Amino acid sequence: MNYIEHLKMLLKRLLIILIMLVLLHFRIENFNEILKNQKGQSFVLSSMNIPNECKNCEWYSLCRNGCKRYRYENGKYYYCESYKEFFNYSYS
Numbered sequence: 001m002n003y004i005e006h007l008k009m010l011l012k013r014l015l016i017i018l019i020m021l022v023l024l025h026f027r028i029e030n031f032n033e034i035l036k037n038q039k040g041q042s043f044v045l046s047s048m049n050i051p052n053e054c055k056n057c058e059w060y061s062l063c064r065n066g067c068k069r070y071r072y073e074n075g076k077y078y079y080c081e082s083y084k085e086f087f088n089y090s091y092s
């Protein structure tokens with residue numbers, strides 16, 4: 001397994017952990033219940049607001065504007081520049 005495949009596998013595992021944490025946070029057993037729940041709906045809807053910079057970013061499929069806990073009020077991800085530097089370094 002090369003470095004890129006290893007990184008992709010790691011990111012997939014991190015995504016699964018993130019989803020599990022979201023499910024635990026809402027203490028709801030399935031995704032449909034989250035979508036029926038007002039908190040869940042507002043979480044999903046707020047995630048759909050993507051800054052223009054992210055819409056044009058080559059790393060969006062990996063980053064997805066990062067964790068919403070670490071966003072400025074304008075929606076920009078606090079670690080955006082670090083992520084770009086990391087992804088550029090990792091994929092070069």
Ligand code: SF4
Nearest residue numbers: 054057060063077080
């Ligand atoms: S690296 Fe920055 S611009 Fe690109 S998707 Fe992530 S937050 Fe958005």
